[in-house]
Amino acid sequence: MTEDRKTKLMLIDGNSITYRAFFALPSLSNAEGQFTNAVYGFTQMLLRMLQDEQPTHVAVAFDAGKQTFRHAVYEEYKGTRQKTPSELSEQFPLVKDVLAAFGIPALELGNYEADDIIGTLSRLADAAGIQTLIVSGDKDLLQLVSDNVHAALTRKGITEVDYYTPKGVHERFGLTPQQIIDLKGLMGDSSDNIPGVPGIGEKTAIKLLKAYPSVEEVLSHIEEISGAKLKERLTTYKDQAIMSKQLATIHRNVPLEWTLDDLQYHGYDSEAVRKVFQKLGFKSLLDKVADGDDTAVADAAVAVKASAFQDVVNITTKRAFTEFWGQLTDPVGIIPVCDSDDYHTATLLGFAIGTKDTCAYISFTGELEFTDVKEIWSSDYEKVVFDLKQLIVLLDGHGMTLQPGDTWFDVLVAGYLLNPSDGESTLTDIVERELNRRIVVPKHGEPGREAALALLAGTLPELKVHMANALSAQELDDLCYKVEIPLEFCLARMEVLGFHVNEEKLKALGRELSEQLEALTKQIYELAGTEFNINSPKQLGEILFDKLGLPAMKKTKTGYSTSADVLEKLAPYHEIVAKILEFRQLGKLLSTYVEGLLKVIRPETKRVHTRFHQALTATGRLSSTEPNLQNIPIRMEEGRKLRKVFEPTYRDWIILSADYSQIELRILAHLSGDEALIEAFRNDYDIHTSTAATVFGVPLDEVTPTMRRQAKAVNFGIVYGISDYGLSQNLGISRAQAAKFIEDYFAKFPGVARYMHEIVETARKQGYVTTLLNRRRYLPDIHSRNYNVRSFAERTAMNTPIQGSAADVIKLAMVHIDEALRTSDLKARMLLQVHDELIFECPEVELEALSDLVRENMENAVTLNVPLKVDINAGPTWYDAK
The missing domain is CATH 3.40.50.1010 (5'-nuclease)
Structure with a gap:
């Protein structure tokens, strides 16, 4: 250099x-x-x-x-x-x-x-x-x-x-950089277990080094140093100081x-960088990565030549469309062309249509209108699309209701089932991965976008053939065609319908939280004896540890830690701590949820329309965004009150909640065949009490609340492959105690222990694990030489069949319920899915009929060797239905 x-x-x-x-x-x-x-x-x-x-x-x-x-x-x-x-x-x-x-x-x-x-x-x-x-x-x-x-x-x-x-x-220290070594030599470093000289801290060490510039100089002038105890320590631990300096020297x-x-x-x-961020789920960081030059992309994918764009047919009249449509071959690829990516509010500009032989852009900017191309949806052509759910939502906004049937194929869902770890891929990602072809699509408003989308539409029929064969080879046909694609119609209806929110109640809750925060602020100031920025970790640390003298549970290299886990441990020492924890919780409720929900209530519907993501999680679970209604905090009463603002559409209607009871543990009982677990569920015991009784060796009626709490943490932790560290954090116990608890659990539930071992061996042999409905999760790291990477893959092997099967079951139940509601005379509607819970609204007179329909379909979605149980509750709001 x-x-x-x-x-x-x-x-x-x-x-x-x-x-x-x-x-x-x-x-x-x-x-x-x-x-x-x-x-x-x-x-x-x-x-x-x-x-x-x-x-x-x-x-x-x-x-x-x-x-x-x-x-x-x-x-x-x-x-x-x-x-x-x-x-x-x-x-x-x-x-x-x-x-x-x-x-x-x-x-x-x-x-x-x-x-x-x-x-x-x-x-x-x-x-x-x-x-x-x-x-x-x-x-x-x-x-x-x-x-x-x-x-x-x-x-x-x-x-x-x-x-x-x-x-x-x-x-900062009154020393030269080189003297930092001597500082460590005298005071030691507990984090590295460098002993130093016992009894000498930073202040004394700096004072000594200002007088004598090195450890050696300090030790050679011991007789000149004041303080008998200090002299004694330096004399006694002279060799240790030299060794400590040696250890601290880089x-x-x-x-x-x-x-x-x-x-x-x-x-x-x-x-x-974009690919690794997508794999890691760092969506918030993707915006910080520059678009970059396409030439920087690896040459593995063959770029589509510019001349191909000249082959795209541009259709602007009804006559031209009729002639074009009559000559197409099955299947047909269809991509809507809009002015934005938000299908809920986008304006439809046209459609990109493609087959194996031709591709075209059908434009609504001329004399041709949306109503002129209804044949697209009524024909018997097999229609291949990307993100069918979003298409259904878009067309609903333009007066067209699509119905489930056998003529749909969604490459987004198919790609997700074939590559579940890739998350929510784009169509260009799938084309590049499956066909080794790269088509760059200009952004909205840029020239050439419509032609590029038409070329993409032309790849859809080819993708369909390629991916359908792969689905069959992996025995994923039923999961794709009987669960995931029909579910898209159900989810689209839920997105379009939304959930009614009482805006005045929400604003009133916001005012109530603001008043509580104001009162809490005054109480905290009084307890602290001064005013300070409660949201500043530095100022809060000074108040708690310097002013009030609370024990520093965790100290970082830049100050005191005031994280939630630290504050929870400090709560018994001073009443100010509980007030601060409450202040933080209420502040998050106000900013994230109350103010956040107010921003997304659609003015014309007075409802929130969450977006369900079906092809995102590797386990098969649904997630929701804009807003995320699956994460409303319900552990504290103030958080649960948020559910009070979610009401039925009409005054004489009611909210019904149907929640699977401990479905993951029931699936664990089924998969493991563990006799103790199976007996507990068949006898309808409280599973956490039953587990506590088994592990602690006491009768059911002698299980204490603490025992049950610990058993509950282990029950759910076992499902997620929890480590002794994770369990110790959850329960506030030592890692040794947590390890012993896990060991005792497996000793008392040998079927579970055997299952966990066998499923890892299965993953090693075939490279993947499956759920009850044959959803796959590939585990390439199961053979990694890196212990930590391999251990994570092993825990994933244990968890995926359980968590993924739970996702399969509720998805299948949703499909069956949706079909049952559509073919019944009931006015009831499915509104929301939150993990293992389904939310509905219906006229009060339909409550019993809806309850029976929902229970029948949820409890009989699949057959296990333990009963599936659903808890059903109803009330005037979502809050009351729990």
């Missing part, structure tokens, strides 16, 4: 940033159920630093393993650290996937730590006069700071940093396999 004023090297401490991100952010997971909060936080930081710093060279360093040369010096080095939670360790490979997409090298070297790699690279850059920025959350790296080497240490979560130059280090002469030239950064391939 040659010296260049513009050259800038950025070195990131991968372990430190990922670790901090994991504990700074709430639990997140992608469509496959992989934990992603650490990689999400890391990626946020990476994007910000790339934008702010504009480096020409970048590298991220990681620890290669647990043992380093420092363990030869001190066997107990880092010995007090708890085992890294699997929820964190399984995210390191994902972080490296992100780096690979960005074209940034991930460096690690056996027997050395990330700090040593960073230390060596920064030394080489410093010697070459190259400006270097080190990004970490660890103050140890401040010892590397020089005129050419600066440091950015994370604070306030993960994306905000404090910058350190030599002057900044001196302002090795800057590591035998590297890379040169500075290997770290050149030329920007990222936006297509590669």
Whole structure:
């Protein structure tokens, strides 16, 4: 590398940033159920630093393993650290996937730590006069700071940093960067189990180093130091201080396999980054990735030549349409062309039509109108579309009601069933993946969009043949044609109908929450003895720990943690803590839900029209957005009150709720054949009480609330492959206690233990697992050499048949109920699906008939060796129906 004023090297401490991100952010997971909060936080930081710093060279360093040369010096080095939670360790490979997409090298070297790699690279850059920025959350790296080497240490979560130059280090500690090593030598470091000198903290150590510039100098002047106890400690632990300094010293002469030239950064391939963000579920970060140049896309897909656009027929008259339509061959690909992607409000401009022989754009901008092309929907041609549900919604807005039948094929649903881990793919993604063909579609309003969509429509019949064969080969025909495609008609009707919201009640709830927040604010100020920004973690930490003297349960490197789990543990110490927790909960209810719902009530209908996503989650579960009605918080009464604003359309109507009772545990009983579980469900016991009685070895009537609570956490945790760390966090117990609880559970439910083992073996043999309706979940990582990656795949193998089967069952029930309602004389309507619950509205006089219809179809959707049970409730609002 040659010296260049513009050259800038950025070195990131991968372990430190990922670790901090994991504990700074709430639990997140992608469509496959992989934990992603650490990689999400890391990626946020990476994007910000790339934008702010504009480096020409970048590298991220990681620890290669647990043992380093420092363990030869001190066997107990880092010995007090708890085992890294699997929820964190399984995210390191994902972080490296992100780096690979960005074209940034991930460096690690056996027997050395990330700090040593960073230390060596920064030394080489410093010697070459190259400006270097080190990004970490660890103050140890401040010892590397020089005129050419600066440091950015994370604070306030993960994306905000404090910058350190030599002057900044001196302002913070009163020391030079090199003396940070001596500081650690004297005071030690509990996080790395560096002992230092017992009884010497940061303040005393800094005072000593201001008088004597190094550990060696301090030790050689012990007799001149005041304080008998301090002298005694320095004398007694002299060798330990020297060793501690040695442990804290970053090795800057590591035998590297890379040169500075290997770290050149030329920007990222936006297509590669987009794909990894989609896999990880980072939709909010996709907007931050530039569109990029199409030439940067891998050449694996063959681009459609520009000359093909000239073959698109443009149809603007009724006569031309009639002639064109009469000559088509079956099947026909159809894509609506609109002025926006929101089919609920979009204006229909025309249709792109394609077969294996021809493609055309039918335009409504001339004399041709929508009513002139009704043959498209009434014909017996098999119609191949992308996202049938959205098409049904769109056409409903233009006065056309589509009916279920055998003439529909949806490549979105088919692609989802064949590749469930890909999430909600675009049509161009599917064409590229299945046909190795790339068609770039211009944006709305740009020239050539209609022609490109016509070419895409022409690929749909070919896709249909290709994908239908694949569905049959994988025995997915019934799931596709009898569940998923019919379900689209049901979901579309629910989207169009929406759910009536009493806007005045919602506004009144908002005022009530605002008043409660105002009163809480005053109470918190009184208890604190001063006014402060309750939403500021820094100010809150100062009040709780400095002013009120509460014990610091968790302290980050930049201050006190005031996360929800910390506050919950502090609640018994002072009444202010409960008030703060309530303040946060009410604030989120007001901003996210009350104000959020008010924004999406459609003025003309007075309803909210959520969007159901059928092809998103790898498990098969539905999700909803705009608004997400599946996530309304109901654990606290104020959250449950939100359901009071959801009312029937008419005054003499009523809301009915039908909820599967513990369906996942019932499916677990069926799949595992565990006798104890099966007996509990057949005898209609409270399953959590029954589990507690079995695990703790007590009669049912002697199960305490605490026992039941612990059993409930394990019951649901087992379904999701919970770890001892996860269970310990849920129950507030030690990891050892949690591990013992899980061990006892499997001992008392051997059928479950056997099933969990056998399903993992099945996944290893065939590479996937299936649900009751044969939905597949591929697990390519089940054979990974990386323990954490393999462990995640194993937990997914255990969970998917259970969670995915639950999704299958309620989808099948919805299809049957929808058909039963359409063929009955009932006015009742299905409004919403929330996980295992279905919501309806009906005239009060239909309540009994609707209850019978719903119960019959839900409890008999499939046959298990334990009964399916549905709890049905009704009332004037959604709140009252629970």
